Amino acid sequence: MSKLIALTFDDGPNTDTTLDVLEKLKKYDVVATFFLIADAINDRSAESVKKAIAMGCEIENHSKTHSYMDQLDEQTIKDEIKYTSEKIFEITGRMPEFFRPPYINVNETMVQAIDLPFICGHGGRDWEPDCPTDERASLILNAVSDGSIILLHDMSGNDKTVAALDIIIPELQKQGYEFVTVSQIFIRKGITPTVHSGIVYSDVTQTIRFDDPNYEG
Ligand SMILES: [Zn+2]
Numbered sequence: 001m002s003k004l005i006a007l008t009f010d011d012g013p014n015t016d017t018t019l020d021v022l023e024k025l026k027k028y029d030v031v032a033t034f035f036l037i038a039d040a041i042n043d044r045s046a047e048s049v050k051k052a053i054a055m056g057c058e059i060e061n062h063s064k065t066h067s068y069m070d071q072l073d074e075q076t077i078k079d080e081i082k083y084t085s086e087k088i089f090e091i092t093g094r095m096p097e098f099f100r101p102p103y104i105n106v107n108e109t110m111v112q113a114i115d116l117p118f119i120c121g122h123g124g125r126d127w128e129p130d131c132p133t134d135e136r137a138s139l140i141l142n143a144v145s146d147g148s149i150i151l152l153h154d155m156s157g158n159d160k161t162v163a164a165l166d167i168i169i170p171e172l173q174k175q176g177y178e179f180v181t182v183s184q185i186f187i188r189k190g191i192t193p194t195v196h197s198g199i200v201y202s203d204v205t206q207t208i209r210f211d212d213p214n215y216e217g
Helices: 017-028 043-054 074-092 108-113 133-143 159-174 182-189
Strands: 003-010 033-036 058-061 148-153 177-179
Touching: 003 017, 003 159, 003 182, 017 043, 017 159, 033 043, 043 058, 043 074, 058 074, 058 182, 074 108, 133 148, 133 159, 148 159, 159 177
Parallel strands: 003 033, 003 148, 003 177, 033 058
Antiparallel strands: none
16 A cells, blocks of 8 residues: 655635645646635635646635634634635535644634534644745655645745745655545545544544644644
8 A cells, every 4th residue: 555645735725826836736746635715715816726626636624714713702613614615615616524723723612613624734834934945845754654644835925835845745756655635545544534523633543632732733
């Protein structure tokens, strides 16, 4: 069985960095999963989403407003998720199956209010403008293993992450990894992701809750 990895990107869509990421995916013939902010979707950025879908990528839910959702009440949380999933459905014809909490900020109200598995991932500090390209790549390459999810950002202007893909993807391909979407990594590993469990998956085999002292994100 081949080693599997899921590349994911948060905070799109846009018409610069999202498209640059898609070019890198095409260059290496790999797929990724994009967690969208509904308020970032407009007629132009939706074209980037359609392009991603045509390449076999997957589109998932990263909330409407990208707020600290532990500050929101249950109904507002539900409204954020529903609005975003419906907005994505309008473009893709598919309802999102996964949720990534903004800032990986989670509380019990969110766990109970949101009917989707929560996804985190191994990050490369790529939301910090000063974190250099090679460090973004090495942080990820040192953290991942078979069944891991990689957390990056295609926010506008994040060129160092686009450049880091030229290190990350070929190195993992050389190590024998196959790149798959988030839904596929669970299916191929024979694991059903749980909902309302408090698990925030960075690896498909994860079993501890977000509030467990041993949880490392
Ligand atoms: Zn985000």
